[in-house]
Amino acid sequence: MIELKSLCKSFDGVPAVRDLNLVVGRGEFLCLLGSSGCGKSTTLRMIAGFIQPDSGTVLIDGVDVSGFGPDARPTSMVFQDYAIFPHLTVAENIEFGLKAQKLARDERARRTEEALELVGLTGLGGRRPNELSGGQQQRVAVARSLAIRPSVLLMDEPLSNLDAKTRIQLRTQLREIQRDTATTIVYVTHDQEEALALGDRIAVMRDGSLEQLGSGHEIYLAPSNGYVADFVGITNWLVGEVVGESPESWEINVAGAALPATPASATVPVSSGSLVDVSVRPEDVSLTEEGGDRSAPAERALRGVVRDVQFLGPVVRTYVDVDGSVMIVHSAQSGWSPGAPVRLSIGDGAARAFPRTEGAWRPPAAAARPESAVVTAAS
Amino acid sequence: MTRPDWQRRSRRRLLADRITVGTLAVYVGGLLVLLVLVPTVAMLFEPDGETWRRLAEPRVAQAAKNTVVIGVASTLSATVIGFLFAYALSRPDLGGRTVLRVLALLPLVSPPFVVGLAVLLLFGRRGLITHEMLGLDVSLLGFGGLWLVQTLSFFPMATLTLLPTLKNIGSTLEWASRDLGWTWFQTFRRVTLPLAFPTILNALLLVGMFVITDFGNPVLIGAGYQVLSVEAYVQAVGRQDFGMAAVLCVLLFVPTLVLFLIQRRVLARRSAVTVSGKTGTLPPAPLPPMVRRGLLAVLGMVSALMILIYGSILAGSFTQAWGADWSLTTDHWRTALLRGDDIRNSALLAATAAIITTISTLVAAYVVHRTKVVGRGLMDGLAVLPSAIPGTMIGISWLLTFNEAPLALTGTALILVLVMVVRALPVGYRTAVTTINQISPSIDEAATDLGASRARVIVQIMFPLLGGAFTTSLVFGFLHAINTLSAVIFLTSPGIGLGAPTIVNLAEFGQWGAATGVAAGLMVVSFAGLAVAKLALGSRLRLYDL
Numbered sequence: 001m002i003e004l005k006s007l008c009k010s011f012d013g014v015p016a017v018r019d020l021n022l023v024v025g026r027g028e029f030l031c032l033l034g035s036s037g038c039g040k041s042t043t044l045r046m047i048a049g050f051i052q053p054d055s056g057t058v059l060i061d062g063v064d065v066s067g068f069g070p071d072a073r074p075t076s077m078v079f080q081d082y083a084i085f086p087h088l089t090v091a092e093n094i095e096f097g098l099k100a101q102k103l104a105r106d107e108r109a110r111r112t113e114e115a116l117e118l119v120g121l122t123g124l125g126g127r128r129p130n131e132l133s134g135g136q137q138q139r140v141a142v143a144r145s146l147a148i149r150p151s152v153l154l155m156d157e158p159l160s161n162l163d164a165k166t167r168i169q170l171r172t173q174l175r176e177i178q179r180d181t182a183t184t185i186v187y188v189t190h191d192q193e194e195a196l197a198l199g200d201r202i203a204v205m206r207d208g209s210l211e212q213l214g215s216g217h218e219i220y221l222a223p224s225n226g227y228v229a230d231f232v233g234i235t236n237w238l239v240g241e242v243v244g245e246s247p248e249s250w251e252i253n254v255a256g257a258a259l260p261a262t263p264a265s266a267t268v269p270v271s272s273g274s275l276v277d278v279s280v281r282p283e284d285v286s287l288t289e290e291g292g293d294r295s296a297p298a299e300r301a302l303r304g305v306v307r308d309v310q311f312l313g314p315v316v317r318t319y320v321d322v323d324g325s326v327m328i329v330h331s332a333q334s335g336w337s338p339g340a341p342v343r344l345s346i347g348d349g350a351a352r353a354f355p356r357t358e359g360a361w362r363p364p365a366a367a368a369r370p371e372s373a374v375v376t377a378a379s
Numbered sequence: 380m381t382r383p384d385w386q387r388r389s390r391r392r393l394l395a396d397r398i399t400v401g402t403l404a405v406y407v408g409g410l411l412v413l414l415v416l417v418p419t420v421a422m423l424f425e426p427d428g429e430t431w432r433r434l435a436e437p438r439v440a441q442a443a444k445n446t447v448v449i450g451v452a453s454t455l456s457a458t459v460i461g462f463l464f465a466y467a468l469s470r471p472d473l474g475g476r477t478v479l480r481v482l483a484l485l486p487l488v489s490p491p492f493v494v495g496l497a498v499l500l501l502f503g504r505r506g507l508i509t510h511e512m513l514g515l516d517v518s519l520l521g522f523g524g525l526w527l528v529q530t531l532s533f534f535p536m537a538t539l540t541l542l543p544t545l546k547n548i549g550s551t552l553e554w555a556s557r558d559l560g561w562t563w564f565q566t567f568r569r570v571t572l573p574l575a576f577p578t579i580l581n582a583l584l585l586v587g588m589f590v591i592t593d594f595g596n597p598v599l600i601g602a603g604y605q606v607l608s609v610e611a612y613v614q615a616v617g618r619q620d621f622g623m624a625a626v627l628c629v630l631l632f633v634p635t636l637v638l639f640l641i642q643r644r645v646l647a648r649r650s651a652v653t654v655s656g657k658t659g660t661l662p663p664a665p666l667p668p669m670v671r672r673g674l675l676a677v678l679g680m681v682s683a684l685m686i687l688i689y690g691s692i693l694a695g696s697f698t699q700a701w702g703a704d705w706s707l708t709t710d711h712w713r714t715a716l717l718r719g720d721d722i723r724n725s726a727l728l729a730a731t732a733a734i735i736t737t738i739s740t741l742v743a744a745y746v747v748h749r750t751k752v753v754g755r756g757l758m759d760g761l762a763v764l765p766s767a768i769p770g771t772m773i774g775i776s777w778l779l780t781f782n783e784a785p786l787a788l789t790g791t792a793l794i795l796v797l798v799m800v801v802r803a804l805p806v807g808y809r810t811a812v813t814t815i816n817q818i819s820p821s822i823d824e825a826a827t828d829l830g831a832s833r834a835r836v837i838v839q840i841m842f843p844l845l846g847g848a849f850t851t852s853l854v855f856g857f858l859h860a861i862n863t864l865s866a867v868i869f870l871t872s873p874g875i876g877l878g879a880p881t882i883v884n885l886a887e888f889g890q891w892g893a894a895t896g897v898a899a900g901l902m903v904v905s906f907a908g909l910a911v912a913k914l915a916l917g918s919r920l921r922l923y924d925l
Contacts, residue, residue: 050664069557071558071559075558076558076559077554077555079555081551083554085555085574087573096556097559100560145559148560
């Protein structure tokens with residue numbers, strides 16, 4: 001178990017981690033997710049003892065490890081660039097940490113064999129690191145770290161140097177190893193898909209602070225602020241005016257249509273007439289023929305024109321011009337062709353509204369991000 | 380039937396390209412054969428059977444033994460000091476690295492024998508410390524002094540070689556070891572040293588080559604401790620016995636060549652076990668306070684000695700008569716800079732040599748690496764061979780080869796420029812090869828594909844891309860050329876004196892003031908060249924990356 005209490009760290013006066021509080025439970029798989037420079041690696045290195053915090057404490061299994069070097073902490077790190085010792089064989093690499101624990105020769109051999117089996121490299125103990133593929137090298141690194149039976153396994157973007165196929169393969173293997181060994185893992189990544197696939201819980205970080213902590217479900221379906229909504233997954237940003245409010249749902253006027261939206265934060269009061277940012281996931285939008293289907297109430301749907309249709313395999317991505325901006329729609333199939341006028345209906349409870357508070361994150365302009373879209377209100 | 384226009388054009392293009400490549404290849408091949416191969420081979424045939432038998436003479440055996448003993452001692456100590464400097468420079472948590480950097484740079488950009496000259500001033504028979512301050516009648520001349528001097532002169536070579544490797548190991552692998560439970564010392568022993576071992580070996584070989592071919596330091600302070608390079612000089616210049624001189628040179632050439640060949644193999648094999656290049660953003664692990672203090676103490680002592688040495692050169696140049704009259708004067712500077720031609724000659728000839736070297740090595744690198752001309756392998760070998768030939772041997776062999784028609788060049792400025800070119804050639808060529816290889820072949824393929832001829836590719840694509848590398852190579856060549864002593868000392872004539880040999884001649888006659896004046900002047904010129912290039916290129920000047 002790890003407890004981070006009010007951790008702060010600055011480099012040359014630039015804060016990297018600001019007042020971070022986090023508890024990782026025993027046997028939990030926690031992902032620290034964020035873009036580069038958000039402080040996730042710094043946090044990991046403070047847990048490992050590579051760097052000491054300016055203030056705050058790190059507790060591992062209830063023990064304050066402040067001032068302890070990495071050799072004195074029950075943690076083990078898996079690095080992005082593997083950090084396999086090139087002058088040692090695979091087995092010698094794994095034994096390296098066991099020798100530091102002064103284990104007897106046969107115990108070392110047994111644990112080395114066990115670790116190799118765990119990562120599926122049985123029989124490769126005599127190989128040199130340069131005879132292994134990147135994926136194999138990273139599995140050696142995992143075996144080397146697990147062999148010393150650390151209280152916490154720390155992983156710093158361990159899969160980002162590997163090709164896409166190997167990455168997904170290793171991801172699955174990592175989950176199995178974690179279940180089998182019940183190791184506590186803190187895993188740093190900038191890849192939201194990886195975080196969703198691996199983490200029991202995900203901690204989304206930005207500018208050295210925690211933005212949201214929760215399961216993958218919560219992060220994706222109920223982002224607590226605009227940054228999390230935008231960073232995790234693809235989303236469409238709409239700008240609307242609040243026209244009606246209840247604690248559960250706000251009614252928002254977007255481009256002439258009245259959409260019900262779930263407020264992201266129940267604590268921020270909002271008044272009628274104020275502007276909010278609305279996030280809608282592409283899979284929550286459905287397209288119907290303009291004027292064809294009368295079942296959807298016209299005042300709850302947006303109107304647009306299909307611009308392009310891309311077949312991506314499992315989904316079809318349709319780009320729709322709505323009032324001069326582009327919305328992305330995901331569906332299983334699409335018979336639309338460019339130029340077709342369509343109606344865009346948004347599933348119940350799928351739209352999330354983010355009040356514009358002082359200093360809060362705002363979605364960037366559409367022009368800068370062709371991947372997502374912003375629909376500007378016609379006010 | 381008439382051929383389409385593009386077919387006729389491409390035939391013309393093919394012919395034009397052959398002429399371009401052929402011209403360049405003939406230039407490079409001719410230069411290398413004439414300046415490297417011919418003198419070396421001629422040297423091997425100079426001694427007759429009678430002379431070869433004189434190898435058994437006791438003074439030859441003594442000189443050979445001395446060369447080996449001092450060679451091993453200085454190589455080991457220089458590499459150890461060089462390692463400590465490199466290790467300290469690779470640690471950002473260590474203070475005073477700028478001082479270390481400057482001190483390691485000094486012997487690289489000034490003539491190596493300046494250290495010898497300084498030890499003569501400080502610890503000689505009338506030395507400031509031994510005689511004046513301690514009133515002793517002893518001196519550090521001979522084995523001890525030579526050991527100290529060569530260690531201080533050549534450790535920067537080891538630092539330069541070791542630093543990139545130590546920087547590379549510095550971060551992730553050491554952290555990984557610490558993370559797996561080992562302390563700093565155990566990490567150093569189990570990870571850092573084994574990983575640095577091939578580079579340490581490389582540094583040992585490189586320093587070894589410089590030490591055993593060193594001429595300036597042993598001639599100044601070797602005193603009775605004769606080594607092969609000095610013995611060859613004595614035989615050639617003192618006794619005009621060129622046969623014997625040649626025998627001694629060949630005797631010195633053999634081990635140098637062996638070291639050189641081993642070093643090439645070490646370098647070739649090392650590429651297989653390079654440390655993973657990506658170091659990420661992880662800073663190196665901090666040193667334990669004990670280690671940091673120990674390292675700083677040792678390096679502090681070496682640094683103090685270095686400051687003393689270069690300071691004494693400066694002091695000597697302002698002193699009326701070192702050891703006799705300690706009054707201050709600017710006479711020596713005025714003589715060195717204004718009245719004497721030596722420094723001016725050195726600067727002019729070295730600049731010329733640098734330009735020739737830079738252009739020739741770039742052309743050679745292009746011919747060897749970007750064309751399919753016959754004899755590329757031989758050209759490659761000949762371009763780096765001069766680093767395995769002792770300077771003494773180059774000097775004597777040139778004296779023999781270029782003394783008579785059709786190649787009578789002795790006594791001209793041209794022979795001095797050319798010998799400087801040969802001395803600067805291997806380093807220049809290696810730089811050029813790196814530079815050429817950095818230009819992706821697809822760039823000149825793209826130009827060729829768009830219809831450019833070879834000549835156009837070279838002039839319009841290669842030249843502009845070389846930019847900064849060209850200047851860097853120029854500065855490198857200049858420093859090598861201006862500081863060379865052993866080869867030029869045989870070839871200077873009364874008409875055209877050069878700075879480096881003049882220092883030795885003045886020192887041999889006890890003219891300390893004049894000698895240090897010329898030495899300081901030469902260093903000022905070297906640093907001025909370096910400063911100009913630094914100003915022009917800023918951080919793009921990648922010279923002696925410490």
